[in-house]
Amino acid sequence: MPSEPMTPLLDRKLVVVTGKGGTGKTTVASALALLAAGQGKKVLICEFDAKGELAGYYESPPTTFKEKEVQPGLFAMTMDTEASLREYLKLQLHVPIVGRIGPVAKAFDFLATAAPGVREILSLGKICWEVRDGDWDMVVVDAQASGHIVGLLAAPQAVNGLVSVGLIRTQTGWMLEMLSDPKITGLVAVCTPEEMPVSETIELADRVRAETTVELAAVVVNRVLPELFGRNEEAVFEALATPGPLSELDGLVDGDAGPLLDAARLAVTMRRTRSTHLDRLREGIDPGVPLLYLPYLFSRSHGLRTTKQVAGSLGEELGF
Amino acid sequence: MATRTGRGAKDVPGDAPAPTLNSLMATKEIVVACGPGGVGKTTTAAASALMAAVNHGSKVLVLTVDPAKRLANALGLDGIGNTEHRVPDSAFTSAGLKPRGQLWAAMLDTKESWDSLIRQHAPDEQTRDEILANPLYQNIAGRFVQSHDYIAMERLYEIHSTGEYDLIVVDTPPTRNALDFLDAPERLADFFSSRLLRWLIVPYRSKLINVATKPFYQISDRILGTEFMGDISEFFILFQTMYDGFVERSKAVGRLLSDRRTTFIVVSTLEATPLREAEFFAEQLTERKLHLGAIVLNKVLPDYLQGRAGTKVAEAMKDRAEDLAAELAPRLGAAGDQLGDPTQIARVLTEVADSFLNFQVVALREMEERASLAVAPDVLATVPFFDTDIHDLNGLLRLGETIWD
Numbered sequence: 001m002p003s004e005p006m007t008p009l010l011d012r013k014l015v016v017v018t019g020k021g022g023t024g025k026t027t028v029a030s031a032l033a034l035l036a037a038g039q040g041k042k043v044l045i046c047e048f049d050a051k052g053e054l055a056g057y058y059e060s061p062p063t064t065f066k067e068k069e070v071q072p073g074l075f076a077m078t079m080d081t082e083a084s085l086r087e088y089l090k091l092q093l094h095v096p097i098v099g100r101i102g103p104v105a106k107a108f109d110f111l112a113t114a115a116p117g118v119r120e121i122l123s124l125g126k127i128c129w130e131v132r133d134g135d136w137d138m139v140v141v142d143a144q145a146s147g148h149i150v151g152l153l154a155a156p157q158a159v160n161g162l163v164s165v166g167l168i169r170t171q172t173g174w175m176l177e178m179l180s181d182p183k184i185t186g187l188v189a190v191c192t193p194e195e196m197p198v199s200e201t202i203e204l205a206d207r208v209r210a211e212t213t214v215e216l217a218a219v220v221v222n223r224v225l226p227e228l229f230g231r232n233e234e235a236v237f238e239a240l241a242t243p244g245p246l247s248e249l250d251g252l253v254d255g256d257a258g259p260l261l262d263a264a265r266l267a268v269t270m271r272r273t274r275s276t277h278l279d280r281l282r283e284g285i286d287p288g289v290p291l292l293y294l295p296y297l298f299s300r301s302h303g304l305r306t307t308k309q310v311a312g313s314l315g316e317e318l319g320f
Numbered sequence: 321m322a323t324r325t326g327r328g329a330k331d332v333p334g335d336a337p338a339p340t341l342n343s344l345m346a347t348k349e350i351v352v353a354c355g356p357g358g359v360g361k362t363t364t365a366a367a368s369a370l371m372a373a374v375n376h377g378s379k380v381l382v383l384t385v386d387p388a389k390r391l392a393n394a395l396g397l398d399g400i401g402n403t404e405h406r407v408p409d410s411a412f413t414s415a416g417l418k419p420r421g422q423l424w425a426a427m428l429d430t431k432e433s434w435d436s437l438i439r440q441h442a443p444d445e446q447t448r449d450e451i452l453a454n455p456l457y458q459n460i461a462g463r464f465v466q467s468h469d470y471i472a473m474e475r476l477y478e479i480h481s482t483g484e485y486d487l488i489v490v491d492t493p494p495t496r497n498a499l500d501f502l503d504a505p506e507r508l509a510d511f512f513s514s515r516l517l518r519w520l521i522v523p524y525r526s527k528l529i530n531v532a533t534k535p536f537y538q539i540s541d542r543i544l545g546t547e548f549m550g551d552i553s554e555f556f557i558l559f560q561t562m563y564d565g566f567v568e569r570s571k572a573v574g575r576l577l578s579d580r581r582t583t584f585i586v587v588s589t590l591e592a593t594p595l596r597e598a599e600f601f602a603e604q605l606t607e608r609k610l611h612l613g614a615i616v617l618n619k620v621l622p623d624y625l626q627g628r629a630g631t632k633v634a635e636a637m638k639d640r641a642e643d644l645a646a647e648l649a650p651r652l653g654a655a656g657d658q659l660g661d662p663t664q665i666a667r668v669l670t671e672v673a674d675s676f677l678n679f680q681v682v683a684l685r686e687m688e689e690r691a692s693l694a695v696a697p698d699v700l701a702t703v704p705f706f707d708t709d710i711h712d713l714n715g716l717l718r719l720g721e722t723i724w725d
Contacts (some may be wrong), residue, residue, distance in 0.1 A: 021357015022356060113466055236659055239653070248648060250649070259676070302593065
């Protein structure tokens with residue numbers, strides 16, 4: 001283990017965000033990009049799996065392969081392997097096929113399916129190219145879910161092992177260098193304090209270390225429930241919930257306070273169950289990797305307002 | 321095949337009762353659980369399979385194809401392998417259960433499944449060994465996601481055709497991948513029958529290069545290098561020997577998915593994003609003329625959170641916390657006692673009220689989402705929010721019972 005301190009998250013030029021499905025991966029990625037842009041950085045965020053959801057987090061028009069400014073200093077794009085190929089052919093190989101991409105793209109699509117890693121290299125290549133040659137202070141990738149991220153990040157090595165010459169080989173060389181440099185590239189894993197997401201995050205951290213050269217820069221713990229009662233307050237709550245005081249309370253508020261106490265009990269149990277998973281996460285992740293906590297948002301909607309809220313919480317966690 | 325004891329639709333002609341998950345699982349042979357990630361799909365699949373095994377007296381297999389190996393956790397079993405394992409009687413006994421049928425479980429190991437497929441289809445030992453040793457093959461089989469989708473369906477087909485099980489419940493990767501996996505058999509068939517493959521497998525460098533194919537080779541060469549192109553071509557020459565078998569198989573898998581004996585359960589929560597994804601998936605199923613059997617909504621907050629009466633009480637509790645605390649203090653403890661401290665009681669009342677109002681926002685939004693659900697499956701089931709995690713048969717059973725009838 002290197003003993004030098006980790007590069008702060010926002011000082012990295014390439015941040016790849018992953019996480020188990022349903023944990024808020026896109027929320028965190030979009031908030032992180034917004035936070036960086038708010039710090040005066042020129043930021044590109046790229047949605048990798050083309051679900052077309054990213055735009056909703058900024059309430060912007062749909063994102064495309066060509067980046068668009070969605071917030072001041074913040075540009076968003078959606079990955080498109082074929083468009084990436086077209087751009088690559090044009091810029092790197094000077095192949096003039098723009099007008100007749102059809103059959104060639106189809107052929108390449110076929111080849112990309114047949115030859116493992118080619119698709120991954122094309123999308124990752126576009127990102128690395130933006131980091132190296134684009135006019136960005138930071139590039140944030142809303143990447144695949146944790147089940148598939150290792151395949152993506154390990155693709156340059158895999159292809160390196162298969163291909164000994166050719167342009168792809170040249171490409172993977174410098175991409176690998178960029179991805180392996182913890183001063184440039186960092187992976188962020190998003191999870192929630194629940195059983196399966198925590199198990200998967202620990203498993204992911206192990207696989208990333210074993211199978212890729214990318215550094216896990218942070219784990220974001222999303223949807224952390226507030227502690228309902230402080231010291232001694234729980235005893236007061238329990239006393240309140242006994243039949244006598246409860247029926248008196250019912251009378252005082254002229255209604256049924258029972259559901260409120262049930263809801264409070266549910267909230268306390270949820271928080272408590274989750275805290276055991278948090279403990280497990282802390283034990284399972286390399287202590288050098290910072291854990292960033294984001295509060296549960298009781299609105300459950302998403303949109304620019306939520307993204308800003310999350311960016312604010314993320315900023316607090318990062319010490320801004 | 322063992323006889324099933326569940327009430328099938330044909331037992332009740334005329335005045336048929338509303339379908340339930342129970343009746344669905346009694347009449348189908350394959351149940352595919354799909355939906356977005358993180359909604360409890362694996363758990364729902366396992367719980368449904370368990371319910372069928374317990375109640376129907378059938379031999380049930382739950383097959384997880386999720387790359388994250390979670391079914392083992394959910395079933396309280398360690399390391400379920402690629403081969404099917406019976407959930408031991410002792411696991412049921414210690415859960416206080418006496419199943420009428422049997423529950424089996426298997427987890428998909430992509431690499432192992434591909435290998436076994438090659439062994440099955442290879443025309444001779446030499447081809448088999450050459451394919452298994454080919455570096456390209458090893459990468460396709462072990463590492464890359466697309467191959468996972470195909471092999472999942474292939475394995476489902478294989479297991480189904482053994483006739484070993486009355487019911488197979490399949491857990492799938494998250495939505496977008498689930499769509500891929502529906503398309504996988506067809507895509508693979510397309511892939512193998514495409515003209516491009518023919519070009520590739522003409523021994524490299526000796527092929528007839530015409531006007532149409534020339535740019536393809538030029539570009540491929542420049543990008544991938546001649547040697548890699550040679551490797552690819554060699555791999556497909558080997559693979560070609562299994563071509564017919566594969567295409568046949570892919571088509572059969574496609575037919576099985578659209579067969580009347582197969583149904584799909586879409587699993588979601590009532591959060592906006594996963595629900596939209598689930599709806600999208602349900603629409604796709606219908607479009608493909610696949611059977612949308614049920615939608616299961618997980619982690620739904622309790623009904624009591626929705627009541628307007630509760631809102632009124634909460635507001636009163638917040639607004640008059642100090643007065644209420646003063647009134648309640650003597651009932652809770654003596655003066656100077658911890659429990660009788662009005663400030664502390666007021667704080668607790670405020671916390672309780674705030675927390676209720678917070679969760680109510682979420683609960684009402686969930687109700688709204690549910691009301692605006694745009695698809696109509698045979699069965700719509702809701703699973704309440706469980707305050708503990710599910711990691712044993714009892715937990716699965718508790719969940720299963722909420723959606724069964």
